Amino acid sequence: MSRIVRSVVQERIGSRRAPGFRRAFHDGSRGRRHGVMQALDGLGYRGAVGLTLAASLLWGVWWMPIRWLEAEGLEGVWASLAMGLAALPVFGLMALRDRAGAVTAPQALLGALLMGLAAMLYGAALAFTDVVRAVVIFYLAPAWSTAIECLFMGRRWSLRSGIALGLSFLGVATIFRFDVTLDNLAAGDLAALLSGLAWAVGAALVFSRPGGRPVALSFFATLGLVLAAAAVLVIGGAAAGRWPGGAQALEAVPLALATGLLYIVPVLLVTIWAAQRLAPATMSFLLTAEIIAGVVSGALFLAEPFGVPEAVGAALIILGATAEAIAPPIRRASPVDSGQTGPGQGG
Template sequence: MLPAAARGGSSSQLAPVLLTFVSAIFWGLWWVPIRWIESMGLSGAQAGIICNAGAALMIAGYMIAARVHPRISARTILGAGLIGVAFASYSVAFTLSDVVRVILLFYLAPAWSKIIEWAFLGQRWHRTSTVTLALSLGGAYLVMGGEVSLQSMNLGDALALLSGVSWAVGAALVFTGRRSTASALTLATVVWAMLLSLLFAWATGEALPAAGDAPAMGAALALGAVYLLPVLGITLWSAQRLPPALLSFLFTLEIVAGVVSGALLLDEPFGLWRLSGGLLIIGAALIEALAALRATSGSVSETIQ
């Protein structure tokens, strides 16, 4: 007779892994509606405010209608806040820099996650960790065109890097925090993201959306409710069940979706440097994902025996 945890180990791990892959595709295409909303007259920060407001209204309405009793710890709220920083920064970055560049720079997140797991969560540092970290940083160097300096970075690049770091720390806090109600965690995240988008708009001197922006605002509200909310909800549900490094590395499918769609739909430069850097980052992600999945299956086998 197997212990309950062992019996459900592989299947309980499989569901968040598969859902993470699905949500990664939609995150990779997230730049498309963001650029569309921008073309209607809203800036990146304004779009972030309205999209997150739409998601917040929808999830809050669901919680009231379903009489959900929210359960969320202070640690998880902090993690949700950092993920909100990551999402707000990521969305704005798409309007300030090249799509491919933003996506690839964000995907230094797995490297930060690995360092956090080793430094703060007691995970062992393996040889594969060194390899994946070197590949990730080498890939970022190539994506930046062989230049790593403040002069070679624009505001969108900086926001993409901030997004990756915030995601890594936030995912670690959510994973190590007490299990929370998924709807409460999602609501906390979109509220944080909305507030941070407001802060960014204020810091950069952007005006709030006006009455003349009503069509764009309506589209952004709908986008938040029907696109952002389910994708973010799946992401946060998985973040409570998968280690941060594994979660980040599984999201590398977003690179494929984002890079391919960006190359096909936009007239952005994508030469040998970016191609090589992207391949290094994807390679690092795949190595770490396979190592993490092997470790998970091994621990389940030991429990069964």
């Protein structure tokens, strides 16, 4: 994985500087694109920031549809799989109509698959551990993003980077009462940790390599979610989620369709779309609004433990992400709707 990231970034660093954000948005109108994407691209930079914040708030309360589906009998990973299966055909049809696959670089597709893996792991974390712990542990993602940018993207280590990393890891240690051992790390906690890492790597690949359209990347992200969930269920068996039986599963279909189509499709599409236009650390910072949404909603609606360690840990991680976000980006990502193709690809 590190070799792929390194080769991609070295190629990008040696290439001509990407066009500005606003110009790249306008250039995207030259190709044939889905009407939804035309509307999104017309919003510009401020629109990307605003929609990312809105998506972040919805990611923060994603535990709600997961718990709803659990109440219908789809336990554990089954809930994420059901929503992914509902969203996958929609993204597939959008990608076909947009003719997006022909201009999608393999590195960007790999990044999207990893983001889908991250979404599946995050959904599993929300199902298997406290919402507050899942949300906060996931948000080591800015720390992973900092490490990726410094190790592979030509960014120099600085005092600010060290502070951001230190605050993030101190926040997690605080949540665990400074007793971070394998015995205290539940399956859901581990899923949240791996989810943040997968998200950071996936976002870095999508950010670093133009050559794919958001609808195609959203399709591959959903495909990654579905494949990862299916693999976990096959390997983990009942430990990953008990199959409720055919009759009960059918009763959950309407809710799965509703949450997949009305929740996963818009939130994931906006997240992937914005990930192409914002540096990984900046993207992760904007998504820290998810911590607020998750912590507040969890404290209000769930009887889960939330005390001083959880509050202090969440605050430290947010501070770490804030310190990271004010760091100057290496460059701006160029959107891929301009019809550009990767090396060796046809138009």
